[in-house]
Amino acid sequence: MMNRAKLNSSPHAKADSAVSVIMRQVLMALGPATLFGICIYGWPALFLFIITVTAAVMFEAWCLRLAGKPVKATLQDYSAVLTGWLIAMTLPPYAPWWIGVVGAGLAIVVGKHVYGGLGQNLFNPAMLARVGLLIAFPVEMTTWVQPHPWFSSALPGFVESLRITFIGMDNIDAVSGATLLGHVKTELSQNHLLPHSLDGLFDMANVWLGLMRGSLGEGCLPLLLVSGFWLLNKGVIRWYTPISLLGTVFMLATMFNIYDPEHYLSPLLHLGSGALILTSFFIATDYVTSPQTPFGQIIFGCGCGVLIFVIRTWGSYPEGAGFAVLLMNSVTPLIDHYIRPRIYGRDHKGKPLEVVD
Amino acid sequence: MLSFFKKAKPTIRGGVHATEHKSETSGKPIVYSFPLPAKLYIPLQQHVGKPAEPLIKVGDHVLKGQLLAYSQGAISAPVHAPTSGIIVDVSEYPAPHPSALPIRTVVLASDGQEKWQKFSPVNDPLTIDPEEISLRVGAAGIVGLGGATFPSAVKLSQGRKNKVHTLLINAGECEPYLTCDDRLMQERPEKIIDGVRIMLHGLGATQAIIALEDNKEQAFLAMQTAAQPYPNVTVMQVPTRYPMGWDRQMIRYITGKEVPAGSRSTDMGILLHNVGTAYAVHKALRTGQPLISRVVTISGSAVKNPMNVEVPIGTLISEVLDFCGVDLEKTQRLVMGGPMMGEALPHPAVPIVKGTSGILALAENEIKTGTEQACIRCGSCVSACPAGLLPLEMMSRIKNNQLDAAVGFGLKDCISCGSCSYVCPSNIPLVHYFKYASGELIARQQAQHKTEQTKRLMHDKQARLERIRLQQEEEMRQMQMEKQQRELAKAQAAEAEITS
Numbered sequence: 001m002m003n004r005a006k007l008n009s010s011p012h013a014k015a016d017s018a019v020s021v022i023m024r025q026v027l028m029a030l031g032p033a034t035l036f037g038i039c040i041y042g043w044p045a046l047f048l049f050i051i052t053v054t055a056a057v058m059f060e061a062w063c064l065r066l067a068g069k070p071v072k073a074t075l076q077d078y079s080a081v082l083t084g085w086l087i088a089m090t091l092p093p094y095a096p097w098w099i100g101v102v103g104a105g106l107a108i109v110v111g112k113h114v115y116g117g118l119g120q121n122l123f124n125p126a127m128l129a130r131v132g133l134l135i136a137f138p139v140e141m142t143t144w145v146q147p148h149p150w151f152s153s154a155l156p157g158f159v160e161s162l163r164i165t166f167i168g169m170d171n172i173d174a175v176s177g178a179t180l181l182g183h184v185k186t187e188l189s190q191n192h193l194l195p196h197s198l199d200g201l202f203d204m205a206n207v208w209l210g211l212m213r214g215s216l217g218e219g220c221l222p223l224l225l226v227s228g229f230w231l232l233n234k235g236v237i238r239w240y241t242p243i244s245l246l247g248t249v250f251m252l253a254t255m256f257n258i259y260d261p262e263h264y265l266s267p268l269l270h271l272g273s274g275a276l277i278l279t280s281f282f283i284a285t286d287y288v289t290s291p292q293t294p295f296g297q298i299i300f301g302c303g304c305g306v307l308i309f310v311i312r313t314w315g316s317y318p319e320g321a322g323f324a325v326l327l328m329n330s331v332t333p334l335i336d337h338y339i340r341p342r343i344y345g346r347d348h349k350g351k352p353l354e355v356v357d
Numbered sequence: 358m359l360s361f362f363k364k365a366k367p368t369i370r371g372g373v374h375a376t377e378h379k380s381e382t383s384g385k386p387i388v389y390s391f392p393l394p395a396k397l398y399i400p401l402q403q404h405v406g407k408p409a410e411p412l413i414k415v416g417d418h419v420l421k422g423q424l425l426a427y428s429q430g431a432i433s434a435p436v437h438a439p440t441s442g443i444i445v446d447v448s449e450y451p452a453p454h455p456s457a458l459p460i461r462t463v464v465l466a467s468d469g470q471e472k473w474q475k476f477s478p479v480n481d482p483l484t485i486d487p488e489e490i491s492l493r494v495g496a497a498g499i500v501g502l503g504g505a506t507f508p509s510a511v512k513l514s515q516g517r518k519n520k521v522h523t524l525l526i527n528a529g530e531c532e533p534y535l536t537c538d539d540r541l542m543q544e545r546p547e548k549i550i551d552g553v554r555i556m557l558h559g560l561g562a563t564q565a566i567i568a569l570e571d572n573k574e575q576a577f578l579a580m581q582t583a584a585q586p587y588p589n590v591t592v593m594q595v596p597t598r599y600p601m602g603w604d605r606q607m608i609r610y611i612t613g614k615e616v617p618a619g620s621r622s623t624d625m626g627i628l629l630h631n632v633g634t635a636y637a638v639h640k641a642l643r644t645g646q647p648l649i650s651r652v653v654t655i656s657g658s659a660v661k662n663p664m665n666v667e668v669p670i671g672t673l674i675s676e677v678l679d680f681c682g683v684d685l686e687k688t689q690r691l692v693m694g695g696p697m698m699g700e701a702l703p704h705p706a707v708p709i710v711k712g713t714s715g716i717l718a719l720a721e722n723e724i725k726t727g728t729e730q731a732c733i734r735c736g737s738c739v740s741a742c743p744a745g746l747l748p749l750e751m752m753s754r755i756k757n758n759q760l761d762a763a764v765g766f767g768l769k770d771c772i773s774c775g776s777c778s779y780v781c782p783s784n785i786p787l788v789h790y791f792k793y794a795s796g797e798l799i800a801r802q803q804a805q806h807k808t809e810q811t812k813r814l815m816h817d818k819q820a821r822l823e824r825i826r827l828q829q830e831e832e833m834r835q836m837q838m839e840k841q842q843r844e845l846a847k848a849q850a851a852e853a854e855i856t857s
Contacts, residue, residue, distance in 0.1 A: 007455050007701050007703060008690070008701055008724075008726070008786065008789070009701075009778075009786055009788050009789035009792055010692075010696070010697060010698050010699055010700065010701075010773070010775050010778075010788060011696055011697045011698070011775030011778050011779050011788065012690055012692050012696040012697075012699065012701065012717070012719055012723075012724050013375060013376070013533060013696040013697065013719075013723065013724065013725070013779060014724070014725040014727075014778070014779055014781075014784070015373065015375070015779055015780050016725075017737070017780060017781070017782040018727070018782050018784075019730055019733055019782045019783055021782070022733075022735065022782055073728070074730075077730065079733075117731060118730075118731045118733060119731040119732045119733045119734055120731075287733050287734045287735040287736065288733055288734050292734065292736045292739050292747060292749070292750075293736075293739065336750075340747060340766075341739065341742075341745040341746070341747065342745050343618070343744060343745045343746060343767050343770050344370070344605060344609075344615055344618070344743065344744045344745050344770065345605065345615050345616055345617045345618035345619075345620070345770070346617075346618045346770070352617040352618040352619045352620065353615060353617035353618070354617065355617055355620055355624045355625060356614055356625065
């Protein structure tokens with residue numbers, strides 16, 4: 001029956017869109033790459049993943065209750081699951097359980113609810129957590145292990161995996177090593193020149209397939225790319241940010257690599273390493289912390305690209321995606337203030353157009 | 358002939374492709390068998406401008422088509438009797454508006470005779486003085502039938518004064534559900550084209566373009582055939598994308614140029630009229646009949662038998678809904694107009710007016726009300742806005758009562774088309790915020806104006822009091838001086854007496 005007490009403004013129709021649907025689509029897109037990561041790193045990766053996501057949801061529930069907001073209804077928007085999931089994907093797969101919990105807490109409490117919850121945060125919560133963890137726990141956050149083929153006997157068993165996640169690894173030095181970017185940074189700092197220092201260590205196919213030391217879910221580029229393009233196709237994300245980000249890194253890397261291949265990594269290794277693809281499609285495209293307009297998003301993407309290249313090449317950290325995204329997040333309000341769409345019948349400054357007959 | 362449009366670069370900015378829901382009614386012929394209601398409620402204001410002034414009184418017997426109330430002022434329109442019968446009341450009845458506040462209404466009890474008044478139509482409207490066309494359109498009470506209800510005669514006269522070269526007939530009908538214009542074009546294309554030619558003559562314009570969304574294939578073919586003999590009338594298709602029927606969007610698409618903010622399309626030599634208006638003009642000039650009925654789309658999933666039906670102006674919506682079989686239990690919202698920009702009515706006991714293009718009885722699954730969630734800044738509203746605004750930024754400013762900041766983001770350029778609310782995944786009623794803010798801004802302006810006036814009055818009063826005080830003081834001083842002088846004179850006189 002008609003509700004006579006409350007009269008609603010037009011429109012009296014709505015598209016089939018919902019926040020939870022968007023979030024679920026992003027989660028689905030992350031699925032394949034995550035599954036791949038769990039397969040090549042084994043049980044510890046699965047434990048860490050479950051712990052991080054669960055912790056994120058619990059922190060979210062706790063914050064919502066403190067703020068007096070509806071807990072169950074808000075949890076169903078899946079935003080906390082997505083944040084937890086993204087953190088897990090960027091963690092070293094054998095990191096201890098408390099890294100996941102602290103990361104989730106940093107992201108949800110400090111990165112999101114301190115600002116007022118969903119849609120209010122200035123910084124990308126997952127990247128805030130990742131950078132916070134990297135600075136506070138540099139050892140745990142840079143202990144990288146070698147992946148193994150699916151269900152290989154080289155992967156730790158169930159009980160041993162429980163030990164790795166909940167107590168810690170015994171023989172850290174024996175199984176861990178540097179990532180490609182970390183290796184390059186070390187070698188260059190010791191004045192070892194590039195093509196030579198990579199000899200026999202890294203194979204391009206393995207780099208692109210993610211069969212290299214690295215984070216839990218950043219590795220497998222084909223899966224990440226397919227998922228990214230699926231999101232583009234679904235209209236969940238737009239191409240402006242990812243393409244400008246990847247394009248900037250590619251162009252800078254190519255220019256420097258041509259100029260001096262002994263000191264600057266090849267563009268293909270740049271694109272294939274670290275968190276670049278994950279960042280371009282899944283992190284820099286975060287609605288809340290990136291600009292609104294297409295041109296703003298291009299500026300944002302290019303800015304992230306330049307910062308990533310600069311940090312990787314001249315900074316003291318081997319990977320700069322997290323720092324780059326956070327720095328660009330901080331200028332998002334500024335970009336949105338100056339880059340606005342042109343209003344119909346007005347020029348870019350807001351003055352009415354001239355009458356043309 | 359189309360040289361003006363050669364450089365046209367078709368662009369569409371923003372907009373949404375809303376679920377059409379047009380097939381429910383677009384294939385069925387217009388129904389003419391609506392039984393004459395016993396009573397008609399004819400509001401005296403069915404148009405933009407001043408309300409019409411009644412010249413009948415209670416108890417009068419009127420003929421069908423007889424003038425009930427004449428237009429007053431430069432922008433107004435007269436109202437005619439939709440049938441013959443007796444005037445039983447002239448007083449206030451609920452208006453077809455979300456508030457349903459009372460509005461001055463003539464109540465006509467029909468006598469069932471449908472006895473027409475005699476008209477004196479012109480022999481050939483295409484050869485008479487153009488001014489005569491405006492006069493006759495005005496006298497027939499024709500207003501913009503797309504829903505804007507601006508008096509058509511005023512537009513015609515202004516267009517002629519502004520030397521308009523192109524008459525653009527808006528047959529976009531971009532609102533979902535509505536098909537009354539579509540059916541009209543399918544069934545009476547020759548009459549519409551005739552109306553367009555009469556308007557062209559009345560305007561002194563060189564060409565007419567009739568633009569339809571490309572989802573109306575049948576109507577397009579019918580109109581094209583009817584327009585064939587007339588080289589200065591072009592029928593063209595435009596993409597189906599709401600709000601294509603927004604006049605400025607259509608002008609941008611067809612001409613590639615934008616109407617500058619604060620200007621009118623007539624400044625660019627283009628005048629827009631709705632296709633239903635063209636039909637009404639044909640009727641008024643060829644037969645002399647004023648606007649006393651219209652085709653209305655009755656649709657929505659709570660309607661058992663959705664249709665387009667011709668009803669007399671003043672018919673109660675409840676009677677039309679009964680005729681089409683409406684399940685009031687299932688009706689979650691009753692809307693007058695289309696679902697994107699139409700207005701929700703609190704109850705169906707209000708009349709159909711000249712601007713009523715549709716009545717929709719919508720069920721819950723169509724309106725999809727959801728609880729408002731936090732904005733995730735997804736930017737869907739920014740992409741959907743045809744005016745190039747930032748709806749989410751405006752909304753967040755309005756929520757914090759920073760209305761001036763919202764104006765800075767373009768609040769005053771908002772056309773309330775509803776595209777932003779339609780796409781919002783967080784169910785934020787953006788248009789609701791914008792309408793509130795616009796109303797509040799006007800209220801504040803009025804309040805400020807009042808304060809300033811009060812201040813001025815007070816200032817004037819103080820000045821007046823001060824003037825009076827100064828005057829009194831001056832008078833006092835003079836009186837004292839006179840008194841002193843008198844005393845002095847007296848003393849001198851006394852002294853003189855003594856000395857003498």
